[in-house]
Structures are given as C-alpha cells and as structure tokens.
Amino acid sequence: MRTHRKAAALLAVCALALAAGCSSGGGKASEEKNGEGGGAGGKAVTTDRLKIAMVTHSGEGDTFWDIVQSGAKQAASKDNVEFLYAANKEGKEQAQLIDSYVAKKVDGIVVTLAKPEAVKAAVQKAVAAGIPVVTINSGGEHSEAVGALSHIGQEESVAGEAVGEELNTRGKKKALCVIHEQGNVSLEARCAGVKKTFRGTVENLNVEGTNMPASTSSIEAKLQTGKDIDTVVTLGAPFAAATVKAKAGAGSDAEVNTFDLNAEVVRQLKAKEIGFAVDQQPYLQGYLAVDGLWLHRTNGNVLGGGKPVLTGPALVTGKDVPALEKYTARGTR
Amino acid sequence: MTATAPAQAPAPGDKAPADERLLKTSLLRRLLGRPELGSVVGAVAVFLFFAIVADSFLRASSFGTVLYAASVIGIMAVPVALLMIGGEFDLSAGVLVTSSALVSSMFSYQLTANIWVGVLVSLLVTLAIGVFNGVMLTRTKLPSFIITLGTFLMLTGLNLGLTKMISGTVSTKSIADMEGFESAKALFASQVTIGGVNLKITVLWWLALVAVATWILLRTRAGNWIFAVGGETEAARAVGVPVNKTRIGLYMGVGLGAWISGQHLLFSFDVVQSGEGVGNELIYIIAAVIGGCLITGGYGSAIGSAVGAFIFGMTSKGIVYAEWDPDWFKFFLGAMLLLATLLNAWVRKRAEATR
Numbered sequence: 086m087r088t089h090r091k092a093a094a095l096l097a098v099c100a101l102a103l104a105a106g107c108s109s110g111g112g113k114a115s116e117e118k119n120g121e122g123g124g125a126g127g128k129a130v131t132t133d134r135l136k137i138a139m140v141t142h143s144g145e146g147d148t149f150w151d152i153v154q155s156g157a158k159q160a161a162s163k164d165n166v167e168f169l170y171a172a173n174k175e176g177k178e179q180a181q182l183i184d185s186y187v188a189k190k191v192d193g194i195v196v197t198l199a200k201p202e203a204v205k206a207a208v209q210k211a212v213a214a215g216i217p218v219v220t221i222n223s224g225g226e227h228s229e230a231v232g233a234l235s236h237i238g239q240e241e242s243v244a245g246e247a248v249g250e251e252l253n254t255r256g257k258k259k260a261l262c263v264i265h266e267q268g269n270v271s272l273e274a275r276c277a278g279v280k281k282t283f284r285g286t287v288e289n290l291n292v293e294g295t296n297m298p299a300s301t302s303s304i305e306a307k308l309q310t311g312k313d314i315d316t317v318v319t320l321g322a323p324f325a326a327a328t329v330k331a332k333a334g335a336g337s338d339a340e341v342n343t344f345d346l347n348a349e350v351v352r353q354l355k356a357k358e359i360g361f362a363v364d365q366q367p368y369l370q371g372y373l374a375v376d377g378l379w380l381h382r383t384n385g386n387v388l389g390g391g392k393p394v395l396t397g398p399a400l401v402t403g404k405d406v407p408a409l410e411k412y413t414a415r416g417t418r
Numbered sequence: 419m420t421a422t423a424p425a426q427a428p429a430p431g432d433k434a435p436a437d438e439r440l441l442k443t444s445l446l447r448r449l450l451g452r453p454e455l456g457s458v459v460g461a462v463a464v465f466l467f468f469a470i471v472a473d474s475f476l477r478a479s480s481f482g483t484v485l486y487a488a489s490v491i492g493i494m495a496v497p498v499a500l501l502m503i504g505g506e507f508d509l510s511a512g513v514l515v516t517s518s519a520l521v522s523s524m525f526s527y528q529l530t531a532n533i534w535v536g537v538l539v540s541l542l543v544t545l546a547i548g549v550f551n552g553v554m555l556t557r558t559k560l561p562s563f564i565i566t567l568g569t570f571l572m573l574t575g576l577n578l579g580l581t582k583m584i585s586g587t588v589s590t591k592s593i594a595d596m597e598g599f600e601s602a603k604a605l606f607a608s609q610v611t612i613g614g615v616n617l618k619i620t621v622l623w624w625l626a627l628v629a630v631a632t633w634i635l636l637r638t639r640a641g642n643w644i645f646a647v648g649g650e651t652e653a654a655r656a657v658g659v660p661v662n663k664t665r666i667g668l669y670m671g672v673g674l675g676a677w678i679s680g681q682h683l684l685f686s687f688d689v690v691q692s693g694e695g696v697g698n699e700l701i702y703i704i705a706a707v708i709g710g711c712l713i714t715g716g717y718g719s720a721i722g723s724a725v726g727a728f729i730f731g732m733t734s735k736g737i738v739y740a741e742w743d744p745d746w747f748k749f750f751l752g753a754m755l756l757l758a759t760l761l762n763a764w765v766r767k768r769a770e771a772t773r
Contacts, residue, residue, distance in 0.1 A: 298486075306480065306739055
C-alpha cells in the first residue's frame, strides 16, 4: 500500500512538472516544426534479396560510425539488401566477427582495416569462400594485399597533409595536434601528415577520449604552457567543442580546426569558433561500400580500378554551412 | 590494519579523568592518526615536484585548471570513498554519470519541457539506479563487484541503445536554446574569477560534498553505521546497525554524485556523447584509495578522497605543464601515482608506530 501511494505521488510530481515546465524554445517541438525527412527509406529494386555485413573497429557510441551506418542502410534499403552490422575495437575480436559472417554465408562483407595484421587472415578466408569483400575507411594500402575488391575511404596522411597546407595559407606558426585515442594508427597518421606539410612546428597531445572534462582540462593546461600555439587541430568532432572551451579557460586565441563533422561543429563553424573542418564523408563510405557490393553481385562491376576510391579530404568552412546544416542535423553528413 | 571505527575525538571540557580511553590526545597525535595524513604528504610532494620541473605549473591560472580537473574526479570520489568505507564497490559509477546527463538532456528535448524538469527526472533516475544496486546487493548477497559490473554493462548498453533509438544518432541534440538552460548552466557549469584564478563551480560542489560527507562520517550516527558495516558486517548487524539500509543509502549517494557530475557534463557542452564515461569508475576508486581508503572497507575518509583526486588532477595536468613526451603520458601518470601512494603508505606506517 505504501509503495502504491509513493508511486502515485511520484507520478503526480512528474505530471505536475510536465504541465508546469514546457520550453518555448528549441527541443523536439521545434525540430518537428522544421519538418525534416531522414536519410532512410527508398524504393527497392527488383534484384534478389542479398545479405551484406559490415564489421568495423568502432568504439561504442562513436558519431562517425553512426553516419557510416546510415549511409550503408540507405544503400541497403535501395538495393533490396539485408544489412548486418557488428563492431569491436580489438583486432582479434573483429576477425572473429568476420569469421562468423563467413559461416553465415553472407553475400558480401564490408571491413575496416585499422588493424590489418589482425583481420588479414579472416578476410582472406572470406575471399576464399567466394564472398566479395570491400574495405572502407583507413588502411587502403593493405586492401589489395588482403584480396579485397576495392577500397573506399580517406588516406589519413593525405588528409593530414591537406590540413598542413591549409594552416600554411592561414599563416599559422605553431600547431597542437590533439590525439584522443593513444596508439591509434590512423590518428597518428593524421598528425604525421600535418607535420609533413606544415611549415611551422607541430606538437602532439594525448587526451582521455572517453572523458570530456579531463580532455578539456588537459588541452587547457597545454594552451597555458604553450602561449605561442596559434592553432589547435583536433582529430574528432566532439573534441573541437572541448577545445573551444579550453581556449576560453586558458585565455588563448588559437584557432580551432578539426577533422570530421557533426551538428555541433557546423554550428561552431557558423559562429566562427572553428576555422575549418576536414570532412571525409563517412556517409559515402557506408553507402558506396554496400552499393559497390550490390553492383558486383548483380552486374559484375568493380569500383576503383584497383586503386582506392577517396571520399575525402573535403575542407569545410563557415561558407559551406548553409548547405550542410540540415544534413548534419539528421546525421548523414 | 584491523578494521576500526575512527577514534572519537574526546568531547571538549570532559571532566572524567579515570578512563584512559577518554584521555586528551595532543593535536599532533590526532592529526597523525587521521587516514588522510599520508595522502596529504603525498600531495605536497607531488605539488613541490611539479612546481620545480614545470615553470607554468605555479601560475594562478594553472591552479584553476588543476583544481577543475581534480574537482571533476573529486565529486564522484567522495561518495565512492564512503561506499568503500562501507565495504562495497560501484563499477557502474563512471557510466552512471553519462546516463545522468543523457536522461536529463533527452527528457527535456523530447518533451520540449523546461530544462529543470529533465534535471529533476535525471536525479530520480540516478537515485533509482543507486537503489537498484543496493537492493540487488542486499537481497542476493552476491559480491558488489559482480552486481555493479552487471549494472555497468547494462548502463553502457542502455546509454547507447536508448540514445540511438530516441535521438537517431549516438549523441544528444543541442538543448542550448531551451528554457531554463542558462539558469541550469549557472548552477552546474559556470565559473567565477577570484583573484585572477578562474574557478569552475564544480570546485564548490566538490568542497561542499567533502564537507557534508565528513560531517556525516564523523558526527552522525549514520557515519558510525558506515564504518561498522564496512568493518565487521555481522557484528554490526548483531548490535542493531541497519546494514541493508546503510548500503542502499551509500549507493544512492553514488547516484547523487553521478547526478551532479552528469549535469556538469551536459551543461558545459550542451550535447552529450553516449559512449562516454567508461573507465572513469576506476579513477574514482583510485582517488579514494590514494586518499587512504582501504579496499577491504572500514577505514578511510572523505577528505582523503579529495586529496586523492587532487593528486590525480595535479599529476595528469602537471605532466602536460612539464611538456614531457606525450607518448609516455600514461607511464608517467602510473609511476607518479604509485610513488605518491608508496609515500602515503610509508607515512601512515610511521604515524601508527609513533602512536
């Protein structure tokens, strides 16, 4: 009885709070007012139903891979494909996931090669079993060696070099490269690329990627020590926001630039809090991989002619914001 | 170290002379007997070390940054320390912070409600998860390690799954333009400038929590219960300590801390990444242990956990100020913490020997 009364009281409080507290600005209501169609839902083709699986090295809750998946799902629904997805940060686990899809006899597999040595054997087993494999994202140089049809992604060092050159034209002298996952090969490659073309000096900083306040204070500490740092390059979209915060805390006027896009970065580009962002178009990587496998299955096509198909780097600045805003808001750019 | 309740400070003006347990001890003796003493020495050592090797460490602005880093850990280290004194662990504490921020943000956003509604709902949810942990523990009698490991994994999954299901992406939508955002931000993520030092409001939350927890531990009956439960559960039960209620209360304390941290996380960035927080639970436990809490329970202090968090904050930022090779960051961090803890243990042993 007592618990009943308590629950009732709780409900009453919630209802009261709801009735009293409506926000007149923002929120879901404003989103619905703006009326936004999602990226999913298309018309199916008449080819047979295929099953295509994707195995990535994504961590949990990574915005980037979310966009890759949206692209893949869009292509899947258009091509009458059943799309399966699995991810694990550990190379060994990733290999096991590939093995399980081979055992399931799927019609095609999309794989990332962040840890090529670990997944190589599994990919070769898939190819030997007659399952076409397309690799995406990083590790393009290993794609042919493991027997993949084609590679769709961004050369991390090329992207880094593009950033270095852009920093040169912006007249920067000293850059800080923020690595949010220590020991990640592709992140290190980006910083190395920046170092290669940038005429000033580049310093690296490792931060705890899963802990935003700690990342913020580390960047803040670094900016307090290196007063001559005039630009910060972050390697993931959420860390740009952390850097903008850290900059204010440290009283630094360094320009913030970042790899990858999300809705928040677009807003900051618009507000001139961020100089430029490097987009590698993750949506395209997911979309083209599934579409490429479907074309291969149904029409014998091969994408790329033995060379990697690059989806980036595309430099995005405040000028591009009006065109991008609605895409980032629905999570497809 | 046997599990003991803290020596009750003799009441001032006590006249009864005969009983030796009521003898007045000198202030120095009493200080030496405190659990946090060793960690204070460790903190001073770490501070002096970085003051010498890193020139920008001593600047007033740097101090603000270090305090901020320490406070973010410290807010959670206080309830986690209390829980450890009570003899239990909470491995779900790290992701619970993220859950708290996600609930608050998504509730307000999806219902287009005032931000404060979400903030209060989030408090109810975190406290409920604390009750869940506590009730599961007391009902099943399984080790808290297993129970909270389960909650940890479930919350990690829920954070991701629910966010994706509700928001469509793995991060929440911005709530910066909604009603009540500014006032909530002022409470959870603002900063004040005192004498050239930028102090984040989390530092105040942290100090307040330490003060309240210390008062509970040393001056209330609940404090005695916590020490008793962590020291010798069956004996405590035999003398009438409400063991189960104490434990559930301690888990609710962790929920409260997670709520404050979570709201800070949300209002300092206005969006939350659902995958955050994994691994932080260990940092909270580390802070409590550096601060003198015993892993086996029954011994420790809230002030100690604050000193532990401060050591952790100083070390992790001090390495950046010292501009050591970033590739070696984790190594230096581990080595410094180990040294500080060794010093801590050594000092404590000495202090006990002189008693």
